[in-house]
Amino acid sequence: MSDILDQIAGIKVLLQEQAEDCAQQMKYEQERREIADKRRAETDAIEAAVRENLERIARTREEILSADAGHGGQPAERELNFGRTKPCFDLRGNCSRRFIGSYQRGSRQSDGSDTGIR
Known part of the structure; x- marks a missing residue:
């Protein structure tokens, strides 16, 4: 009977360790997702700013070229x-x-x- 109780206690300890490892892994995964989302948001903001600048440059170029269209x-x-x-x-x-x-x-x-x- 004592052997069975010892085995059950050992299994309980192993299950507790696995639960702690699983919780730690979930925490790391959540942190990784948050960092990836933050980087994605920063990248999207930079891309939007670059796109806006390129559109502004294209508009300015078109304005200059159309203003001088009479001169070839x-x-x-x-x-x-x-x-x-x-x-x-x-x-x-x-x-x-x-x-x-x-x-x-x-x-x-x-x-x-x-x-x-x-």
């Missing part, structure tokens, strides 16, 4: 492209000047020579 579209297209690329050229120019300036300062400090780049 060339001046507006050129102005549109220049407006889009000018900040890139400005940024590259500034970066190049900073790089060359830092190179000049570094070479003058290291060996005292002048590179002649200005």
Whole structure:
């Protein structure tokens, strides 16, 4: 009789451990779902903002092109492209000047020579 009671007590302990493991796993699954839902909501918001910006850019482009349609579209297209690329050229120019300036300062400090780049 004692053996049966010991076996029942052992089974009870195993069932309690399994119930705790199951509860812990359910908790982790719920947390994982909440994180996935949050990421999905953030991604949807970013996609909506990007879509809105692209639509605005397309509308602006169409407005510029239609306003200049009487001139064959060339001046507006050129102005549109220049407006889009000018900040890139400005940024590259500034970066190049900073790089060359830092190179000049570094070479003058290291060996005292002048590179002649200005």
